[in-house]
Amino acid sequence: MNILGIETSCDETACAVVRDGREVLANVVYTQIPLHQPYGGVVPEIASRAHIEKIGEVVRTALDAFAAAEPGGRIDAVAVTYGAGLSPALIVGLNAAKGLALALGVPLIGINHIEAHLHTPFLYDAAKGPAGDVPDPTAVMPALGLAISGGHTNWIDVPAYGRYEIIGQTLDDAAGEAFDKAAKLLGLGYPGGPTIDRIAKAYIAEHGLTNLIPFPKGHPREGVSALAGLPAELCVSFSGLKTALLRYVQKERPDAAETPRIVTSYQEAIVQAVAERTRTALKRRAYRALILGGGVSLNSRVRAVLAQVAAEAKVPLLMAQSKYCGDNGAMIAGLAYWRRNHVGDDALRLDVCPSLEAGME
Ligand code: KG4
Ligand code: ZN
Numbered sequence: 001m002n003i004l005g006i007e008t009s010c011d012e013t014a015c016a017v018v019r020d021g022r023e024v025l026a027n028v029v030y031t032q033i034p035l036h037q038p039y040g041g042v043v044p045e046i047a048s049r050a051h052i053e054k055i056g057e058v059v060r061t062a063l064d065a066f067a068a069a070e071p072g073g074r075i076d077a078v079a080v081t082y083g084a085g086l087s088p089a090l091i092v093g094l095n096a097a098k099g100l101a102l103a104l105g106v107p108l109i110g111i112n113h114i115e116a117h118l119h120t121p122f123l124y125d126a127a128k129g130p131a132g133d134v135p136d137p138t139a140v141m142p143a144l145g146l147a148i149s150g151g152h153t154n155w156i157d158v159p160a161y162g163r164y165e166i167i168g169q170t171l172d173d174a175a176g177e178a179f180d181k182a183a184k185l186l187g188l189g190y191p192g193g194p195t196i197d198r199i200a201k202a203y204i205a206e207h208g209l210t211n212l213i214p215f216p217k218g219h220p221r222e223g224v225s226a227l228a229g230l231p232a233e234l235c236v237s238f239s240g241l242k243t244a245l246l247r248y249v250q251k252e253r254p255d256a257a258e259t260p261r262i263v264t265s266y267q268e269a270i271v272q273a274v275a276e277r278t279r280t281a282l283k284r285r286a287y288r289a290l291i292l293g294g295g296v297s298l299n300s301r302v303r304a305v306l307a308q309v310a311a312e313a314k315v316p317l318l319m320a321q322s323k324y325c326g327d328n329g330a331m332i333a334g335l336a337y338w339r340r341n342h343v344g345d346d347a348l349r350l351d352v353c354p355s356l357e358a359g360m361e
Contacts, residue, residue: 007328293320
């Protein structure tokens with residue numbers, strides 16, 4: 001079964017075709033990052049207009065690549081992100097997907113962006129041959145999912161494939177947002193995550209993890225209403241970390257030579273906060289895998305530390321190839337194979353849901 005997936009929730013215009021949920025036949029991503037860079041963050045109106053300009057070309061290029069990969073092949077369904085994301089951005093992809101589903105006479109499947117990030121470790125490239133060591137998702141259930149991106153930081157219980165329940169989360173900023181805000185404060189440009197990762201990697205290679213600034217590790221206060229019934233030990237708060245960085249900069253007035261030590265300390269606070277909650281979550285159930293998804297899963301230190309955490313818990317750490325860590329259409333098309341129950345007779349009435357959370361229908 002070939003599913004075409006469209007993703008326009010934020011600043012990537014993306015379309016892919018995936019066979020049977022895992023084999024990627026075509027994958028096209030147009031990133032708008034240069035358009036948003038002058039503003040230090042994503043501007044919804046600019047994102048929406050750029051999606052409108054590019055969506056046709058991106059879909060056409062993906063269909064051409066699909067035709068080359070599978071001559072005479074047909075598309076059996078169209079999947080699309082309907083949340084979470086920026087409303088004016090989501091609307092462009094959703095309407096393109098509706099038009100395409102109508103034109104092709106195939107069903108439309110609405111997909112949750114955060115759940116789709118957790119599908120990325122199960123994707124593999126058709127051009128490179130069989131799956132190799134990429135597992136079938138149904139073979140590693142129950143799993144603990146960790147979705148860490150610019151918009152989300154969620155610990156998610158996945159009892160069976162396609163079912164999701166949030167068991168922990170950030171109470172304020174997402175991990176990627178924490179990276180981006182620090183980079184902005186330190187004048188390192190947008191997006192901040194990749195830059196901080198690169199600077200910290202060089203610092204750690206030279207100095208190890210010595211002489212770091214003790215930034216707070218994101219412990220929320222017990223009983224605060226923002227926990228919304230979730231256990232405090234599985235929640236983080238990154239707003240205090242951001243404030244601690246601001247205070248440090250205001251008080252110490254560090255020069256540029258200090259930047260590597262500062263960003264390494266800041267990154268380490270985020271990494272240790274995420275690692276600690278993950279360790280705790282892995283003890284709560286006999287999980288068979290730790291699934292990592294989202295843009296921050298590209299971070300080299302996040303990968304290394306979570307690999308240790310998974311090894312301690314004796315579960316495999318499942319991570320995507322780098323090209324599937326950021327937003328893409330393959331994760332949408334792939335997950336849709338397991339979410340076909342989401343197709344209703346009235347699928348063409350599907351609306352965007354900007355604040356959709358994992359596990360929400
Ligand atoms: O998943 P994604 O592409 O979009 C969202 O759904 O948010 O994630 C983007 C986020 C940005 O905040 C970016 O700074 C962060 O992922 N990011 C990183 C790295 N690469 C991207 N954060 C830390 N280290 C990285 N190497
Ligand atoms: Zn994303």
